[in-house]
Amino acid sequence: MPIPAIQISGLTKSYGNVHALRGVDMTIKEGEFFGLLGPNGAGKTTMINIVTGLVFRDEGTTEVFGKDTVKDFRFTRSKIGIAAQELSVDWFFPIEKLLVFQAGYYGISESDAKPKIDDLFERLGLSKKRESRLRQLSGGMKRRFQLAKALVHDPDIIILDEPTAGIDVELRRNLWQYLRDLHSQGKTILLTTHYIEEAELLCENVAIIDEGEILKKGSPKDLTRELGTAGITVQLGNVRNGMESFLDGFTFTREENRFHFSVKDPDSAMPKIIEQLSKADVHIQSIESKVSSLEDVFLNLTGKGINE
Amino acid sequence: MNWIGLNTLIKREVGRFFSVYRQTVLPGLISSGLYIVIFGFTLEQRISEIQGVPYTLFILPGLIMMNTLTNATANTSSSMLQMKLLQQLPDLLTAPLSGLEISLAYIIGGTVRGVVNGILVLILGVFLTDLTVADPLGTIVFIFLVSWAFASMGLILGQMAESWDQLAMMQNFFLTPLSFLGGIFYSIKMLPEWAQSLSFINPIYYMINGIRYTILGISDSSFSFSFWMALILTVLFTTIAILLMQSGKKIKQ
Numbered sequence: 001m002p003i004p005a006i007q008i009s010g011l012t013k014s015y016g017n018v019h020a021l022r023g024v025d026m027t028i029k030e031g032e033f034f035g036l037l038g039p040n041g042a043g044k045t046t047m048i049n050i051v052t053g054l055v056f057r058d059e060g061t062t063e064v065f066g067k068d069t070v071k072d073f074r075f076t077r078s079k080i081g082i083a084a085q086e087l088s089v090d091w092f093f094p095i096e097k098l099l100v101f102q103a104g105y106y107g108i109s110e111s112d113a114k115p116k117i118d119d120l121f122e123r124l125g126l127s128k129k130r131e132s133r134l135r136q137l138s139g140g141m142k143r144r145f146q147l148a149k150a151l152v153h154d155p156d157i158i159i160l161d162e163p164t165a166g167i168d169v170e171l172r173r174n175l176w177q178y179l180r181d182l183h184s185q186g187k188t189i190l191l192t193t194h195y196i197e198e199a200e201l202l203c204e205n206v207a208i209i210d211e212g213e214i215l216k217k218g219s220p221k222d223l224t225r226e227l228g229t230a231g232i233t234v235q236l237g238n239v240r241n242g243m244e245s246f247l248d249g250f251t252f253t254r255e256e257n258r259f260h261f262s263v264k265d266p267d268s269a270m271p272k273i274i275e276q277l278s279k280a281d282v283h284i285q286s287i288e289s290k291v292s293s294l295e296d297v298f299l300n301l302t303g304k305g306i307n308e
Numbered sequence: 309m310n311w312i313g314l315n316t317l318i319k320r321e322v323g324r325f326f327s328v329y330r331q332t333v334l335p336g337l338i339s340s341g342l343y344i345v346i347f348g349f350t351l352e353q354r355i356s357e358i359q360g361v362p363y364t365l366f367i368l369p370g371l372i373m374m375n376t377l378t379n380a381t382a383n384t385s386s387s388m389l390q391m392k393l394l395q396q397l398p399d400l401l402t403a404p405l406s407g408l409e410i411s412l413a414y415i416i417g418g419t420v421r422g423v424v425n426g427i428l429v430l431i432l433g434v435f436l437t438d439l440t441v442a443d444p445l446g447t448i449v450f451i452f453l454v455s456w457a458f459a460s461m462g463l464i465l466g467q468m469a470e471s472w473d474q475l476a477m478m479q480n481f482f483l484t485p486l487s488f489l490g491g492i493f494y495s496i497k498m499l500p501e502w503a504q505s506l507s508f509i510n511p512i513y514y515m516i517n518g519i520r521y522t523i524l525g526i527s528d529s530s531f532s533f534s535f536w537m538a539l540i541l542t543v544l545f546t547t548i549a550i551l552l553m554q555s556g557k558k559i560k561q
Contacts, residue, residue, distance in 0.1 A: 015561065052402040053401055053402055053560075054401055054402060055560060055561045056556065073404065074310070077402060077404040078404045080402070082398075082402055084395075084398055086395045086398075087395070088394060088395040088396045088399065089394040089395065089396070092323070092324045092327045092328070093323070097323075101316055101317075101319075101320050102399060104312055104313060104315070104316025104319075105310075105313045105316055105317065105399065105400065105403035105404070106313070106403055106404060107311075107312045107313055108312065
């Protein structure tokens with residue numbers, strides 16, 4: 001069995017009487033795009049900070065490619081690039097110099113780091129700003145710089161803590177595309193977000209976390225299939241006596257010519273419903289399906305919306 | 309050992325204070341020049357000599373020492389607190405750098421600032437007075453040792469402080485009074501006996517007299533005692549600073 005990129009077992013952390021993490025188990029495979037989904041204060045950042053070495057764990061283990069993040073911190077930290085939620089401020093140096101320093105902390109000399117820095121500036125649209133100080137950048141540019149800082153040592157694992165918080169839609173979509181490109185290059189990506197759309201669009205697997213506990217893990221599709229409730233509504237042109245016998249096995253409600261089916265997976269249910277209605281010899285005027293989203297799943301699991 | 313990481317952080321720390329030399333280098337030079345011109349030249353009319361040395365020359369080693377230790381302390385303490393408050397510290401703490409490497413880099417950065425400021429005031433003194441340094445190598449070694457010790461102390465203060473106010477309190481209520489009471493402007497032999505006894509528990513008294521000996525060849529305390537005191541403070545503060553950084557106190561949760 002291949003060694004996971006990140007393996008967390010029985011992880012607990014308390015701040016005084018507040019239990020930030022209550023025995024979290026989580027595995028992220030190498031090359032996986034993984035989302036940690038939860039409201040503010042759920043424990044996402046604490047978990048990440050323990051893996052990266054910013055926070056001490058109380059109990060449990062955290063491993064990166066099979067090595068302990070405390071005992072083998074040099075190995076594990078060199079594998080990770082993190083774009084933190086909080087934007088740092090530096091008054092003294094131009095951003096190019098800051099990236100040279102960042103690479104240096106990871107043992108990369110200035111001459112070796114230069115090509116990567118040029119590439120990142122080009123890719124993230126910061127080339128014209130390389131001599132600027134951080135305070136001279138717009139909010140969106142600061143976010144992109146934050147990402148450049150996480151990538152400058154070419155890490156295998158990229159951890160992004162709320163990477164698109166507070167940025168405009170266009171930039172968000174550009175960043176998503178960049179993250180997809182990084183993923184296609186084989187990078188393991190761990191993303192925390194409270195934007196459901198972000199997790200649904202990007203992540204192969206997600207874990208839903210609330211009040212320091214992982215409530216559910218799986219692919220967004222599997223989770224919505226298992227826990228979401230989708231609906232298919234069919235408007236018929238005519239009805240026939242006894243037609244309902246053709247719909248045995250389906251859960252539906254009827255209001256005159258309008259039938260509403262509750263299904264787990266609308267993609268597979270819809271052709272079957274159409275087939276059975278055709279056998280019943282009725283005319284379908286319109287058919288529409290409402291797909292369940294991860295938001296419904298979150299609501300079902302936690303009893304609250306993600307931004308509450 | 310992550311040598312490139314250590315070297316990078318040293319470069320950052322040294323580059324940081326040189327980039328704002330108007331705040332970190334020039335003020336000490338200007339205030340020392342003013343002390344020499346105003347205190348030295350005017351008081352020299354009244355206090356002709358102390359221990360056979362003109363008053364202006366007598367105060368010069370103390371000014372060098374005050375400049376050295378306040379700058380060394382300020383560099384590490386302010387840089388550490390600034391990194392904490394401006395969210396820059398996570399960049400270091402998530403990198404493959406050990407507590408030893410981070411603390412050494414900070415201490416070396418502070419030492420460079422202390423040495424640069426100390427040597428510049430010494431050069432200024434040579435220009436403004438007819439100073440001839442008795443033991444140039446001993447002077448540089450002493451400035452280096454004191455810079456290292458107080459850079460380490462500054463790092464401890466910076467890590468423990470939670471606000472600029474707390475840091476300013478340490479500077480204004482302890483470091484500056486202890487420097488002035490350490491005998492910059494006077495020989496403790498001019499004080500009443502009880503005040504002399506108090507001076508003996510002030511470590512900065514030994515720093516000032518140590519450098520006074522290497523520059524002028526005179527001292528209130530024995531040079532070997534001053535040297536050992538500087539060495540002990542250096543080892544003590546360095547050890548505490550490294551252990552504190554490794555413990556993550558106040559910088560990791």
